[in-house]
Amino acid sequence: MNRNLPDRSLIREYLLGRLDTKEEEVELQLSQDIVFNDEVAEMVESIEEEIIEDFLDGTLDSADKDAVDRYFLRPPERREKLRFARLLRQHFEERHDFVERRFDAVLPPGVHVMPATLEIRSAVPWWSHFRTYGQLAVLILLSVGGLIYISSIRKYQARLEDQLAREQQHSASLVQEAKLVPSSMVPLTLVSDRSRGGGQIPEIEIKPITQRIIVEIALQSHSTGPFDIHLETTGEKGPTWSAHLLPLISSSGDARLMFDLPVQDLASNVYSFVVLSPLPGAGRPKHYDFRVRLAK
Amino acid sequence: MAAQEEKRKLTAEAFGKFLRWLSENDELAVREYQRIRAKLIRFFIHKGCIDADDLFDKTVDIVVGKIELCAEYPNPLAYCYGVARNVWHEDARERKSVTLDVDVPSPEHPDPKVHELELQCVERCLDQLSPGDRDIVSRYHGEQGRDKIERRKLLADVVGGMNALRIKMCRIRKELRICVVECTKRLLN
Numbered sequence: 492m493n494r495n496l497p498d499r500s501l502i503r504e505y506l507l508g509r510l511d512t513k514e515e516e517v518e519l520q521l522s523q524d525i526v527f528n529d530e531v532a533e534m535v536e537s538i539e540e541e542i543i544e545d546f547l548d549g550t551l552d553s554a555d556k557d558a559v560d561r562y563f564l565r566p567p568e569r570r571e572k573l574r575f576a577r578l579l580r581q582h583f584e585e586r587h588d589f590v591e592r593r594f595d596a597v598l599p600p601g602v603h604v605m606p607a608t609l610e611i612r613s614a615v616p617w618w619s620h621f622r623t624y625g626q627l628a629v630l631i632l633l634s635v636g637g638l639i640y641i642s643s644i645r646k647y648q649a650r651l652e653d654q655l656a657r658e659q660q661h662s663a664s665l666v667q668e669a670k671l672v673p674s675s676m677v678p679l680t681l682v683s684d685r686s687r688g689g690g691q692i693p694e695i696e697i698k699p700i701t702q703r704i705i706v707e708i709a710l711q712s713h714s715t716g717p718f719d720i721h722l723e724t725t726g727e728k729g730p731t732w733s734a735h736l737l738p739l740i741s742s743s744g745d746a747r748l749m750f751d752l753p754v755q756d757l758a759s760n761v762y763s764f765v766v767l768s769p770l771p772g773a774g775r776p777k778h779y780d781f782r783v784r785l786a787k
Numbered sequence: 788m789a790a791q792e793e794k795r796k797l798t799a800e801a802f803g804k805f806l807r808w809l810s811e812n813d814e815l816a817v818r819e820y821q822r823i824r825a826k827l828i829r830f831f832i833h834k835g836c837i838d839a840d841d842l843f844d845k846t847v848d849i850v851v852g853k854i855e856l857c858a859e860y861p862n863p864l865a866y867c868y869g870v871a872r873n874v875w876h877e878d879a880r881e882r883k884s885v886t887l888d889v890d891v892p893s894p895e896h897p898d899p900k901v902h903e904l905e906l907q908c909v910e911r912c913l914d915q916l917s918p919g920d921r922d923i924v925s926r927y928h929g930e931q932g933r934d935k936i937e938r939r940k941l942l943a944d945v946v947g948g949m950n951a952l953r954i955k956m957c958r959i960r961k962e963l964r965i966c967v968v969e970c971t972k973r974l975l976n
Contacts, residue, residue, distance in 0.1 A: 499950075508835055511879070525833065526826050526868050535833070537950075537957040566832045566839060574896075575964050582909045583928035675910075702910065717945055734918045737926070737941050749929075750922060753914050 496531060497521060502538045507555060508562035539569070543576050586676070675702040676751070681764065682709040684777035692761065694782040703751045706764070708779055710738055710746040714768055718748060721765045730765070731756060759785045801851040808854050809863055823864050827871045834875050842878060846871045901971065908970035912963050920959050927956055 501521065504510055510518035524531045545551050546559050564570055679695050695704065710718075716737045721730035738746040748766070760783055767776035809823075810816040824843060831839035849870050860866045896902040913921055926942050943952040 506833060511834070522830065522833075522872070523868075526830055526864070532826075532829065533954055533957070534950075536961075537953040540957050540960065541953060562835045565835045565837050567837070568832050568839065572964070575960070575967070578902075578905055578909060578967070579924075579960070579963070580928060582906055582913075583925070585906075702914070715941070732918060734922050735945070736922055737945060751925065755914075 496534060497524060499534070499538055502535055503542065506535070506539055506542060506563060507558040509558065540572070540576070543569075543573050546573065547576060547580065675700055676705050677701050677703075677754075678705045678707070679781060680707045680709070681779040681781060684711070684766075684779050685763070686777070687711075692780045692782055694784060696784050696786050697754050697757060698786045701754050703753055705751050706749070708748040708764060708766060710748065710766070711777070712768070712773075713740075713744050713746050714738070714770065714773065715740060715746070716768065719767045719769055720748065720750070721767075722752070722762055723765055724760050724762045726760075757783050757785075759783055801848060804851050804854060805847050808850075819863065823867050826864065827867060830868070830871055831875060834879070836875065836878055842871070842874050846874050849874070901975070904974045905967060905971050908967045908974065909963070911970055912966035915966060916959065916962070920962075923952075923955060924959050924963070927952075 501510075501517070505518065505521050510521065525535050526532075542551075542555075542559065542563060546556070551559060564573065677695055677697065679693065681693060683690075697704075718736055718738065720734050720736055722732040723730055732752060734750060736748055736750055738748050740746050762781055762783060764779040764781075765776050766779065767773070806813070806816040806820060809819040827843050827846060828839045831842045836842055846867060850867055853870075896905060913924070916924065923942065923946070926938055929938065939952065940949075943949040946952045946955050
């Protein structure tokens with residue numbers, strides 16, 4: 492089917508404008524192939540995107556970079572493609588950073604167990620409010636005492652006020668930091684399948700602002716996959732969501748599945764991710780249960 | 788500084804004549820016109836032309852002028868492509884004498900509000916993809932550095948090789964790009 496497809500590196504040269512003057516016959520043939528053969532045209536588009544990716548990665552050599560600047564990026568359509576590629580990267584980088592921040596904040600290194608629900612607000616330590624209130628109480632007491640010992644207390648009070656101001660500033664910055672974390676995503680980590688369970692199943696709260704659940708399933712096997720995953724719930728005949736995924740393998744060989752799940756069709760209920768390896772001898776499917784609670 | 792030529796517009800009369808040449812059937816004529824347009828615009832973009840639309844209009848103008856001669860031409864695309872090559876050569880000659888400052892594309896839309904809307908639309912449009920496509924695009928962009936290369940190799944094994952993955956990603960990105968443009972327009976109105 493693709494016996495007569497041109498060489499990718501030749502197409503790359505073509506797209507960088509290097510055949511226009513040097514190899515006119517090759518250029519003529521390739522131009523015709525692109526116009527009259529849809530398969531070649533699609534291949535050319537994919538190489539065009541590859542050049543854009545390399546440009547964004549900064550992996551082009553100086554000659555290619557020069558050709559991109561002077562020739563490839565002349566048409567506004569390509570500049571728009573480049574801008575979109577950057578936009579898409581920015582989206583995934585922000586999401587990646589969000590997941591990293593959340594997991595780094597909660598999990599000590601090497602520990603894979605995570606509570607079912609992670610509140611965004613938990614970025615502000617709960618005790619910080621008590622500390623602030625404590626400082627306030629001390630401040631009030633000292634102010635009363637200050638009526639009797641004004642002269643000796645003044646310095647102490649000033650110091651405490653300064654401390655309180657710093658504390659409040661710290662709390663405000665923590666609150667601000669918490670606001671910066673996009674709350675449209677909720678993490679869910681599942682480590683025990685139904686056969687190993689027995690305890691309470693993990694629960695997540697879906698707020699009106701929540702759009703997706705970032706799911707991580709720690710697999711017991713060290714298989715490199717792929718895996719079929721279905722989302723099931725009681726009362727539904729078939730799976731409500733399914734995907735075919737590869738696991739992430741850590742340097743120590745631990746395998747985990749990471750994906751995101753849109754929340755729009757979820758209701759307050761118990762759900763189960765059914766994970767099955769289609770490879771021969773992979774064994775029975777594993778069920779990872781969790782409960783969804785819709786917040787009003 | 789480059790002399791600013793007034794942008795050409797294909798006249799209604801010329802356009803009608805061109806459509807009739809493509810087919811007597813209106814629907815078929817429009818479909819064929821769109822096919823020829825898409826291919827020739829891509830051709831001009833591949834050739835680094837700055838205004839592919841304008842060059843296509845120029846091509847159609849020339850073809851319309853010669854329609855009497857090529858009335859029996861069996862393959863309109865091939866005829867138009869031949870003319871388009873001449874138009875490109877002429878454009879390239881004119882370009883040589885003019886130095887153009889190519890803008891380095893800005894990473895963000897100049898209006899931060901629009902940029903924010905675009906990011907929201909990326910999120911929405913990703914939701915509209917099929918779960919399989921969403922998974923591929925998430926994994927393709929999901930890792931950094933060496934992990935990225937390894938991840939893409941594994942992903943390529945699943946979809947049938949690296950070239951198949953590139954073409955798959957190209958289709959998904961195209962779908963996303965169209966969706967994001969439309970979504971942003973909707974949110975701005």
